[in-house]
């Protein structure tokens with residue numbers, strides 16, 4: 001295995017070095033496919049097209065993969081260093097606009113929107129949670145006109161990518177839903193500390209008492225229920241399974257034989273500036289690299305996978321968008337499509353429980369031995385509904401913090417960017433009591449946001465309106481979810497502990513009766529913030545589908561530009577994290 005800081009391993013060379021098919025990415029170079037963005041979607045599709053992991057004898061294509069960033073640093077691959085690259089030069093450092101209806105408890109009145117800028121994209125910086133989503137989400141996409149996106153068609157691809165590691169595989173019921181051979185390593189979180197395991201077991205039992213069942217596998221026969229979380233990293237020694245690691249490094253790409261004749265050139269520090277159109281057909285990409293402008297051509301397809309913020313900008317810069325938006329950018333309209341609209345995201349609302357100073361299970365107050373090999377916070381993950389809908393409406397991610405844990409500040413201040421009125425009361429409660437923090441994530445938001453671009457410069461920040469909880473149904477689901485969590489205080493362990501929700505200092509809710517429905521709605525509005533799953537801004541749908549940007553196969557209506565499934569194309573949020581479907 002080559003050194004972590006070097007990505008010019010066999011099969012994954014920088015095109016500038018003239019590797020692979022011997023066609024350096026000089027001005028005017030031609031490939032079968034040009035892929036923009038080496039993130040979750042782009043790195044995967046580029047490696048697959050080039051024939052990595054293909055059946056023996058399959059023919060690979062000549063592929064150029066363009067990436068604005070460079071190699072992921074070492075901190076990216078160590079699971080326990082999660083969060084250390086946010087706000088660095090490996091982050092695009094976007095923010096939402098100030099003063100939206102939701103998010104008053106964000107420091108500075110706006111949410112930082114971290115996006116990875118390196119090989120692997122966000123998969124090199126994300127939280128590594130692995131959830132596939134609900135089969136009905138994908139069947140709904142197919143009904144919306146996205147041909148071949150029904151569950152029966154996509155499920156084999158989830159398996160193809162997965163390389164599960166863990167003792168659960170000895171259970172044939174578990175093994176039936178997992179693959180061990182794929183390049184993306186997935187494992188369940190484990191701690192060597194029996195006290196932490198005990199706390200998580202106690203929590204599972206308490207949730208069972210309020211109707212959320214313990215299940216073995218939420219990526220298995222049912223999503224409803226809760227278990228220990230799955231993460232996209234290998235078993236110890238833990239290495240993050242970013243798409244850079246899985247699909248690019250060392251030419252892995254699925255462990256298959258590799259298609260004959262294929263080549264993958266990876267051009268780092270290459271900033272795509274627009275799609276080259278002939279008429280309305282996409283024929284290539286303009287990019288800048290080391291202050292030089294290059295034009296690279298694709299004989300088959302141009303694939304845009306520059307993320308939910310980067311992809312719409314490239315389309316707009318190329319004349320694909322609404323007239324008003326293009327006029328603002330001084331770009332001539334070529335194709336009229338709703339680009340940058342329909343922004344959807346998963347938002348999170350945490351509610352922390354504290355209790356009597358002496359822990360209800362263990363009075364020794366152990367300091368868990370957090371390992372760099374795993375996702376660093378002890379946590380569970382699961383799904384439930386507050387109505388009789390057949391799909392889960394909320395994801396529940398409970399975190400356990402032992403007494404006086406330094407991770408409370410790290411999570412609430414550094415990672416979630418909350419104001420003092422949120423961080424301080426929870427820290428204070430944690431000074432002499434452990435904390436269970438129940439994080440609720442809205443899975444199928446009806447609220448929509450929008451991105452407004454003021455410049456075609458890929459490095460300029462657009463105005464990002466998240467639009468969280470602007471639809472009343474979203475707010476009701478959150479309120480009912482919080483109320484369900486409050487019922488934990490009636491469960492055997494929590495009541496014995498004298499548990500209560502930590503009361504926060506929320507100026508926007510000051511006049512409301514604490515504990516009323518209005519209060520919890522206000523609470524949800526104040527605390528709502530992103531879990532970084534922006535999607536839908538260049539979304540797919542059948543030809544003519546309302547608001548759809550892409551036609552059913554993948555061609556951008558009338559333009560011939562093509563997008564792999566990336567969250568930008570997602571027609572409706574699935575109950576999934578984002579990297580596995582990408």
Ligand SMILES: Cc1cc2nc3c(=O)[nH]c(=O)nc-3n(C[C@H](O)[C@H](O)[C@H](O)COP(=O)(O)OP(=O)(O)OC[C@H]3O[C@@H](n4cnc5c(N)ncnc54)[C@H](O)[C@@H]3O)c2cc1C
Nearest residue numbers: 037039040041068121122126127128129272310577578579
């Ligand atoms: C902090 C964080 C935590 C998350 N947690 C999870 C999680 O636990 N599990 C999960 O599954 N998902 C998680 N996600 C979401 C998931 O990682 C992203 O939704 C997914 O990676 C998006 O895939 P993508 O291919 O569309 O875009 P990205 O992965 O963002 O890739 C886009 C790539 O395009 C490049 N690019 C952009 N513009 C240009 C340009 N003009 N020229 C050249 N290159 C360009 C970018 O640098 C980037 O490398 C998280 C995301 C973040 C940020």
